[in-house]
Amino acid sequence: MIPLFDIRLSEREVAAVEEALRSGWLTMGPRTETFERAFADHLGARHAIAVSSGTAALHLACLAAGVGPGDEAIVPAITFVATAAAVRYCGARPVLADIVGQRDLGIDPDHVEGLITPRTRAVVAVHYGGYAADVETLAALCERHGLALIEDAAHSPSATPASGGRKLGTRGTAGAFSFFSNKVLGCGEGGLVATDDDDVARFVRSRRSHAMTSGTWDRHRGHASGYDVAGLGFNYRLDELRAALLHARLPALEDDIGARRRIVRRYRELLAGVPGVTVPYRDEDVEHSSCYVMPVMVDDPELRDPLRELLQERGVQTSVLYPAIHELSAYRGCARTRLPRSELAARTELTLPLYPHLSQSDQDVVVESLRESLASLRAAGRPAAPRDATLT
Secondary structure: OEOOOOOOOOHHHHHHHHHHHHHOOOOOOHHHHHHHHHHHHHHOOOEEEEEOOHHHHHHHHHHHOOOOOOOEEEEEOOOOHHHHHHHHHOOOEEEEEOEEEOOEEEEOHHHHHHHOOOOEEEEEEEOHHHOOOOHHHHHHHHHHHOOEEEEEOOOOOOOOOOOOOOOOOOOOOEEEEEOEOOOOOOOEOOEEEEEOOHHHHHHHHHHOEOOEOOOHHHHHOOOOOOOOEOOOOOEOOOOHHHHHHHHHHHHHHHHHHHHHHHHHHHHHHHHOOOOOEEOOOOHHHHHHOOOOOEEEEEOOHHHHHHHHHHHHHOOEOOEOOOOOHHHOHHHOOOOOOOOHHHHHHHHHEEEEOOOOOOOHHHHHHHHHHHHHHHHHHHHOOOOOOOOOHHHO
16 A cells, blocks of 8 residues: 555654653653744744644634634635634634635635625635645735734645745744644644744743643743633643654754655656646645645546545555535534535545655556546546536
């Protein structure tokens, strides 16, 4: 089986975790602080606050932006459910916006603007697959309407917009990162909030640990003898083992992304000759992306699921990123309008294997299996459906 993703840890990275284990201090402490400083420097952000997951990061970012009961926050329909769930955790309603189309799975700023009401408090932009959403347009839109812009940067550590400049996750009120096992920078479970806003950073630091005025590490060092609880907080702490692993993996991040970009460029060359699939984004976008996943869009929606089954039989693991949020049972009713581009993407997207050490021979197997499987489905009498230009 050629897996969808694969992790290889160096001896140095394993040793960093072992050192943390032997230190005798396992909960949030000095290694977490060290990683936070390093990641803030890497991003060019004033603050980086590590938390227990990307979902926790989104929740705290929404709370810090003032999202609360009775409010609305606009999120894309094509994203992991955590993006919308974080809004609901605040007691607010996620309002789903359509994506740009088959070649750009980012949130559509024009549709966002049409969804804004007096209840709207924030817009959450997802940088799908490590490719930038239109943050410049969204930032201007949010400023015009007095809204917070939250960046869901779970896929995109070190990525930038195509125009260059500051890294994604540093352009809005706050950026939320994920360090889940399969992410570009992974540690199993973990997340981080990045911000240049001192008040946002102060709020997130407090709420990640029960809103206590001092933490265990502070008291251990004698910096405080007790604590007060200043509000409703959460147990969203990152532990020292994961912080140690993240800090050890951070120096190799750019090399890993460079390898991902080389593999994606080669995928794009190989897939250019495969009829029946569209590759999202442009060749020039790869240089600015973290290349978290390798998405393709199967031109005939009826072929996507049978194609996945054939690829599995041929030893190629695939995935779907993502089902449309409003088609999930718990989120029906969150779409105020039709979302045809999101629905089409949910029925046509196919994620191919991608990780820094994917070999060219395995990559050849993936693409040839895709080509042959599509051809066999057509030969079996599954004609390609006509494409609706209004949905692309």
